[in-house]
Amino acid sequence: MKLKTREYQRGDEHNINKLYKLVANIDRNQSEYDWEWIHTWDGPGFVRLMFDEDRAEGDQLVAQYSLIPTPFSVWGKPFLAGKTENCMCHPDYRGKGIYFPHEKKSFEEARQRFQLFFTTSGNMTKGAPGAVRRKLGYIAFDSWIHFVYITDNAYIRKALQTQLNKYVRGDSRFVKFLTLLISRLVYFFFALKPGEKILHDIRLRKKDEVSLADIERLWICNKREYGVSIDRTSSYLDWRINSNPYQNHSYLCAYDRGSLIGYIIFYEAKDTMIHVMDILVDRKDEVIFSELIQALILYAKKKGAGAVRCTTLSHNMLLKKMFRKNGFVSFNPTHSIGMFTSKNKRQNPFNVFVSETVDTSGDILDPCNWYITDLIKEGRSS
The missing domain is CATH 3.40.630.30 (Gcn5-related N-acetyltransferase (GNAT))
Structure with a gap:
């Protein structure tokens, strides 16, 4: 391996989207990439890339660490937060010890721009994102909860039938x-x-x-x-x-x-x-x-x-x-019967890091003091 790291340059998005498709199985076009990463409310997002120059031309991108700039208010005081999004490693390089050093170095650089950091889905892929972030000092802070109100009988009937068909075999009339x-x-x-x-x-x-x-x-x-x-x-x-x-x-x-x-x-x-x-x-x-x-x-x-x-x-x-x-x-x-065990508690998908530049006198690390909605998320299709 001949590894090289650098910040994003215009034109990299072709290979970024290619790796994104491989890792997440999500297609993203040029305009969608530009909205999310180039033309944000605070200018370009923070993107650091790793290449293996021993690979074929056009297939050298093997890892990405990236943050979407997000405005935060802490009891009325403004701070800039970085939301980890699209951080990824090529499947061929997982388990080889190259990704964490890349994220750690990039994270230290990002602290010059951002005062808070957060991850909304730290429990994905068996909790790997959360485990990486906690090595950097993030806290497994809280979990998501959904509130639902059913407004149409046909909707819940279709959803139930889809689920029941997975577990009940045989008589479709019973289902x-x-x-x-x-x-x-x-x-x-x-x-x-x-x-x-x-x-x-x-x-x-x-x-x-x-x-x-x-x-x-x-x-x-x-x-x-x-x-x-x-x-x-x-x-x-x-x-x-x-x-x-x-x-x-x-x-x-x-x-x-x-x-x-x-x-x-x-x-x-x-x-x-x-x-x-x-x-x-x-x-x-x-x-x-x-x-x-x-x-x-x-x-x-x-x-x-x-x-x-x-x-x-x-x-x-x-x-x-x-x-x-x-x-x-x-x-x-994200919670199950054993949700109060320390192991499951660490799987809280919402992970946060608060730098020393943020005043914590108001108990910022008490999740009861946070008012968070989906406005904090990436904004992609559900």
């Missing part, structure tokens, strides 16, 4: 009967929850109709209330939401006498599930939270969507309270 019975019971459970009255003016806005300046003003007035969270600047929202090539987002905006007092950002996936990207209200007002959530449920039913889902960290007590209050059920995709 159909069982699917029909369970789906009706599940749908009846959600239908039992009465919706709350909506008193405020709530309007549906397309991404080119909403005022990002209004959202930023609302955030500036409330960012100390939300502890550790994404810094909702106009530039970040325009890049992450409005310019996103993968998803067409919409906004539900709540107003009081013409002033924005809360919003939900969402999109509808191909499977007809509506995904909540972000939700935020003035002064954490629970009435406004509930009205926005109920308005989204009504919208989902009107559109014939199958379900509504919001993802957050498991220690986000505010969102847990608000979604459960409004009839959502929750499940944690």
